[in-house]
Amino acid sequence: MSTCMNPTPATGPAPRLTSLSHGGGCGCKIAPGVLSSILQQSPLWPMPSELLVGIETSDDAAVYRLNDEQALIATTDFFMPIVDDPHDFGAIAATNAISDVYAMGGRPIMALALVGMPINTLPLETIGAILRGGQDACARAGIPVAGGHSIDSIEPIYGLAVMGIVHPQNIRRNREARPGDVLVLGKPLGVGVLSAALKKEKLDAPGYRRMIENATQLNTPGPLLAALPGVHAMTDVTGFGLFGHALEMCRGAGLSARIQAASVPLLDDVRELAAQGLITGASARNWASYGQDVDLRKPDPITQALFTDPQTSGGLLVSCAPGSVEAVLEIFRDEGFAHARVIGQMQEGPARVTLD
Structure with a gap:
């Protein structure tokens, strides 16, 4: 792993990881409206015909055709600590990065580590535990961490660049949903709420275990789902919340989505915690970015917060034919x-989400 780290390593007890960052997990993402404005200022260059998926519909990863049987998936994701346990932080960040390959219908093959650490603040043992957490997640996915890059930074940052392989016919984009498709969500919502509760020391041990189990569960169904002809589109629900990623699917396909609030799975206790005000700032930023395209039939601030809640390493959102x-x-x-x-x-209908 290449490095730009030179400062004197820290000694003494390690501070809480979450105390060193202004935000954590996928809640660190730039708000979708702001990101869209930034990307609109970027020049558009001619794309090679081999580039099957680029930035045109905010898809989960880039895909490049290698031959008639193989396409390369390339993606990267990194963020600041969402939890204080260094191993758990590394495992969550790695699981989240690998998810984009699964969401495209592919199989991950290797990863590169992206590491930024405050060397004069965090003990080397803590940094090592973060990297081991990432390596353990990659081992569960069956891939090596084949290299990477590290720098000294003010806030701790960790993630991966991940490569995967997919048959060109099995690529599942976020833009190919069809009218009448059924939406299936793979994981319950609420990781952002639990992370907010953790940061304010209001999350109990069972709640923490639920958060870690959810955020470190690899989205392995992705390539199996992509092999089904009736699965038309996939994405994973991460920092923009369920509403945000459903809207990306709607905009890509030129369709509307209708979601039944009572059917959406939630992690235990998140509604109660959200009612106590344990909500991330990213939830409000998400709503400010795309709320004009969401129709809440029964306006409720708690439901709004849960469906805009940034999911770190969230579940797959699948658009499939009713028969599948x-x-x-x-x-x-x-x-x-x-x-x-x-x-x-x-x-x-127009690119909107309606919540019944």
Whole structure:
């Protein structure tokens, strides 16, 4: 791993990781409206015909055709600590980065580590534990951490660049949903709320375990789902919340989505915690960016907060033909995703999400 680290390493007890960052996990993402404005200022260059997926629809990863049987998936993701345990932080960040390959329908093959650490603040043992957490997540995915780059930074930052392989026919974009498709969500929502509770020391041990189990569960159903002809589109729900990523799917396909609030799975206790004001700032930023394209039939600030809640290493959102729903749910169940649920449907109409 190449490095730009030279300062004197820290000694003494390690500070809380979350105390060193202004935000954590996918809640660190630039708000979608701001990001869109930035990207609009970027020059558009001619794209090679081999580039099958680029930045045109905010998809989860880039995909480059190698030959008739293989395409390369390339993605990267990194963020600041969402938890204080260094191993858990590394494992969550790595799981989140690998997820983009699964969301495109691919199989990960290797990763590169992206490391920025305050060397004069964090003990080397803590930094080592972060990297081991990432390596352990990669080992569960069956891939090596083959290299990377590290710098000395003010806030701790960790993530991966991940490469994967997919058959060109099995690429699943976020833009290919069809009218009448059923929406299936693979993981429950609420990681952002639990992280807010943790930062304010109001999350109990069972809640912490639920958060870690959810955020470190690899989205392994991705390539299995992509092999089903009835699965038309996929994405993973991360920093922009369920509403934000559903809207990306709507905009890409030129369709509307209708979601049933009561059908969306939630992690235990998150509604109660959100009612106590334990909500991330990213939730409000998300709503400010895209709320004008969401129709809340029963306006409720808690429901709004939960559906804009930034999910770190969230679940797959699948758009599939009605006849494929049972096969999709069976794959989720077989891969250990007991909370996977049908949550709504795609339909003709403007690019909006309606919550019933």
